[in-house]
Amino acid sequence: MNIIEIKDLKKDYPLGDTIVPALRGIDLAVAEGDFMSIIGPSGSGKTTLLNVIGCIDFATAGSVKVGDREITALSDRQITDIRLNKIGFIFQTFNLIPVLDVIENIEFPLLLMKKSAAEARKRADKLIEEVGLKEYAAHRPAELSGGQRQRVAIARALVTNPDIVLADEPTANLDSVTGASILELMRRMNEIEKTTFIFSTHDANVLKYARRIVKIKDGLIEKEPALA
Amino acid sequence: MKLILTIAWRNILRHKGKSLVIGVILFTGAFLMTVGNGVISGMAAGVEENIINGFMGDIVLISEAQKSDNILLNMMGSSIEPINSYKKIKEVLAAQPYVRHFLPVGKNLAMVLDENTDTPGFAYLIGVDFAEYRKMFPDNFTVIEGSYPARGERALLFPDFARNEFYSFYNIWFLPEGGKVVKENLSKDALAAIATLPVSSSAVMMGMSSGINTTSDIRFPIRGIVRYKALNKIFGHFCLVDIESYRECLGYFTAADMAAQVPKEEKALLGLEGSDLDSLFGGDSMLVSGYKKAPRQIKAEKIAARNPEDGTYNAVFIKLNPGTAYKDALARLNRGLSEAGTGVKAVPWNKASGPMGSMALIIKSALFLFVTLLFCVAVIIIVNTLTMSALERASEIGMMRAVGAHKTFIAGMFLGETAILASVFGGGGILAGILAVRLIPLFRITTDNDMLQILYGGNFFNPLLSFSGVLLTVFQLLVVTIIAALYPMKVAGNITPLDAISRD
Numbered sequence: 090m091n092i093i094e095i096k097d098l099k100k101d102y103p104l105g106d107t108i109v110p111a112l113r114g115i116d117l118a119v120a121e122g123d124f125m126s127i128i129g130p131s132g133s134g135k136t137t138l139l140n141v142i143g144c145i146d147f148a149t150a151g152s153v154k155v156g157d158r159e160i161t162a163l164s165d166r167q168i169t170d171i172r173l174n175k176i177g178f179i180f181q182t183f184n185l186i187p188v189l190d191v192i193e194n195i196e197f198p199l200l201l202m203k204k205s206a207a208e209a210r211k212r213a214d215k216l217i218e219e220v221g222l223k224e225y226a227a228h229r230p231a232e233l234s235g236g237q238r239q240r241v242a243i244a245r246a247l248v249t250n251p252d253i254v255l256a257d258e259p260t261a262n263l264d265s266v267t268g269a270s271i272l273e274l275m276r277r278m279n280e281i282e283k284t285t286f287i288f289s290t291h292d293a294n295v296l297k298y299a300r301r302i303v304k305i306k307d308g309l310i311e312k313e314p315a316l317a
Numbered sequence: 318m319k320l321i322l323t324i325a326w327r328n329i330l331r332h333k334g335k336s337l338v339i340g341v342i343l344f345t346g347a348f349l350m351t352v353g354n355g356v357i358s359g360m361a362a363g364v365e366e367n368i369i370n371g372f373m374g375d376i377v378l379i380s381e382a383q384k385s386d387n388i389l390l391n392m393m394g395s396s397i398e399p400i401n402s403y404k405k406i407k408e409v410l411a412a413q414p415y416v417r418h419f420l421p422v423g424k425n426l427a428m429v430l431d432e433n434t435d436t437p438g439f440a441y442l443i444g445v446d447f448a449e450y451r452k453m454f455p456d457n458f459t460v461i462e463g464s465y466p467a468r469g470e471r472a473l474l475f476p477d478f479a480r481n482e483f484y485s486f487y488n489i490w491f492l493p494e495g496g497k498v499v500k501e502n503l504s505k506d507a508l509a510a511i512a513t514l515p516v517s518s519s520a521v522m523m524g525m526s527s528g529i530n531t532t533s534d535i536r537f538p539i540r541g542i543v544r545y546k547a548l549n550k551i552f553g554h555f556c557l558v559d560i561e562s563y564r565e566c567l568g569y570f571t572a573a574d575m576a577a578q579v580p581k582e583e584k585a586l587l588g589l590e591g592s593d594l595d596s597l598f599g600g601d602s603m604l605v606s607g608y609k610k611a612p613r614q615i616k617a618e619k620i621a622a623r624n625p626e627d628g629t630y631n632a633v634f635i636k637l638n639p640g641t642a643y644k645d646a647l648a649r650l651n652r653g654l655s656e657a658g659t660g661v662k663a664v665p666w667n668k669a670s671g672p673m674g675s676m677a678l679i680i681k682s683a684l685f686l687f688v689t690l691l692f693c694v695a696v697i698i699i700v701n702t703l704t705m706s707a708l709e710r711a712s713e714i715g716m717m718r719a720v721g722a723h724k725t726f727i728a729g730m731f732l733g734e735t736a737i738l739a740s741v742f743g744g745g746g747i748l749a750g751i752l753a754v755r756l757i758p759l760f761r762i763t764t765d766n767d768m769l770q771i772l773y774g775g776n777f778f779n780p781l782l783s784f785s786g787v788l789l790t791v792f793q794l795l796v797v798t799i800i801a802a803l804y805p806m807k808v809a810g811n812i813t814p815l816d817a818i819s820r821d
Contacts, residue, residue: 145719145814166723172814173721184716184817188327200320201721245720 093119098151113308126299135289177246179256236267256288325733340742351750355780371457377669378633387671396526444563463493463541472540478553524567547775569629703805715817724810
């Protein structure tokens with residue numbers, strides 16, 4: 090069953106008087122529980138595609154279905170609810186809340202969902218253990234390494250049991266060893282939590298972790314390359 | 318809510334510099350606002366106590382012919398129009414349930430003459446029935462030398478402030494009849510010349526009017542020297558004199574004149590008992606708006622046997638019952654007076670007191686404006702600081718939005734930060750302001766400046782803060798907090814997850 094269905098997705102950005110097409114007609118279907126990588130050179134449209142799927146950016150034309158819901162014509166409130174309940178994000182620059190400690194960062198989305206403090210903490214405790222940061226629970230993000238911060242971001246992305254986790258270049262700011270461990274973790278979480286993962290990268294080393302690879306160039310999907 | 322406040326509090330601690338800037342502004346604003354409200358309240362209470370309760374009441378009745386409503390500190394030469402319909406007025410006033418007390422008075426300027434100099438001095442005369450005056454204003458001054466006149470006695474109460482001025486002017490030290498020089502009450506100059514101090518226990522005064530020159534110069538026996546409880550430098554220009562002597566001094570109809578001209582039996586025969594005597598003499602050239610042609614000399618006899626209310630007055634001071642709706646009372650009173658054909662109008666105390674009332678209102682408005690401007694400046698600075706803070710935190714806010722925080726959550730976070738700062742620093746400012754308002758009166762700060770005395774509400778700077786005044790300050794702080802947070806909340810709420818990514 091497809092968790093994401095995209096048809097003829099176009100996204101243009103105005104740049105002064107000219108229009109720059111970022112996505113020029115993407116058709117894509119992503120199966121539930123997949124672990125998919127979007128690859129392509131810089132400026133190919135990877136991040137834009139992820140942003141549109143993640144309800145962070147809006148399509149200029151075309152259709153995007155997340156679950157069974159068309160997301161291209163929703164209000165800000167509805168879009169926010171989808172981001173909260175259906176999607177988890179892992180950003181390139183970790184993006185944690187600096188004033189909250191590790192455990193509070195992880196449980197943050199649950200508290201936004203109005204879960205009780207006890208319930209949120211129980212779920213966050215489980216996730217922090219799974220990402221191997223239990224002893225850092227009371228640390229602030231500034232006291233963690235890049236790899237540790239990205240682990241926290243993974244735990245936060247998964248804490249709400251989302252249908253999809255989107256990761257935009259999750260290893261870009263990490264050394265190769267740490268990057269590999271992060272991808273291992275994502276893969277493991279994909280297996281444990283059965284959550285669909287879509288991540289963008291232009292790092293060839295990352296590709297070996299993907300079960301499916303989608304190559305994008307100049308805003309269009311090229312033929313899917315064979316898996317390594 | 319707990320999450321919002323937790324993040325807000327920690328953000329305040331994280332951005333200590335900005336928080337401190339906003340905090341100091343809020344503290345200063347709240348402090349000045351509290352003290353400002355205290356000064357305004359103190360002034361209002363002082364003005365009410367000293368002018369309304371101590372000098373002229375809530376409402377003043379003056380002749381409809383009176384051009385200016387200001388009868389207290391009117392310019393020299395512009396006399397107060399006479400009122401000859403007091404009996405009618407009294408009936409109207411007695412029928413008003415909201416009127417607590419009223420007092421008819423004569424009030425005009427008089428020249429103070431001295432045989433040794435050509436240049437006259439000036440004093441305001443207030444002609445009253447001393448007994449009734451004491452009922453209306455029981456403790457507005459103290460008799461520091463001599464005594465308070467008995468009912469119906471012809472006498473003058475001279476203020477000590479005017480005495481000092483007249484000593485400088487005439488080199489005469491006024492004393493009450495039979496009184497001795499009291500060293501403690503001497504001015505510096507008089508004390509220096511105590512060995513050869515020329516004294517007088519009477520003052521020669523001549524009423525001044527802009528109408529027909531029928532005034533008389535009268536030698537008033539001084540019964541006592543008085544000191545007004547508050548605003549002595551302003552009220553200290555007003556001499557109290559018995560109403561009959563006052564009328565004679567101004568050339569008005571005295572009660573004796575009225576009794577002589579229209580005997581009671583004749584009034585009864587004519588059916589004019591209690592009616593306006595102007596109507597009787599309306600066409601008589603001898604009477605011009607209450608003035609009589611020939612001046613009279615003061616007589617030593619007591620006037621208690623006659624009804625002093627029969628003669629001419631210039632004004633009626635009225636005190637209202639507490640809690641009376643002021644504007645409504647004024648309107649009803651004017652309606653009643655007009656329907657009864659009294660020929661007088663009711664004016665509010667602040668108009669009748671002229672520059673004093675206006676100055677009180679101006680100072681009050683200026684203080685209010687100052688506090689409002691202070692708040693506007695505070696709001697602008699806080700808005701700028703918080704907006705900058707919102708933009709600097711776009712990445713963090715955008716990330717919160719990306720993981721599912723609604724605009725309301727982000728707005729709430731900013732409101733929370735402002736509310737915490739307002740509670741801590743603004744609350745501190747209010748407490749400091751309350752403390753200052755409590756402490757200031759203990760220093761007994763006084764001034765020689767008349768206008769500042771009005772600001773002080775009396776002789777001492779006495780700011781006053783009631784519970785409702787504190788509530789008002791808290792409300793003002795709340796308004797400032799909400800207004801200051803509105804724009805930054807909007808800016809923060811409009812930050813999108815894409816903004817966060819773009820900034821990365």
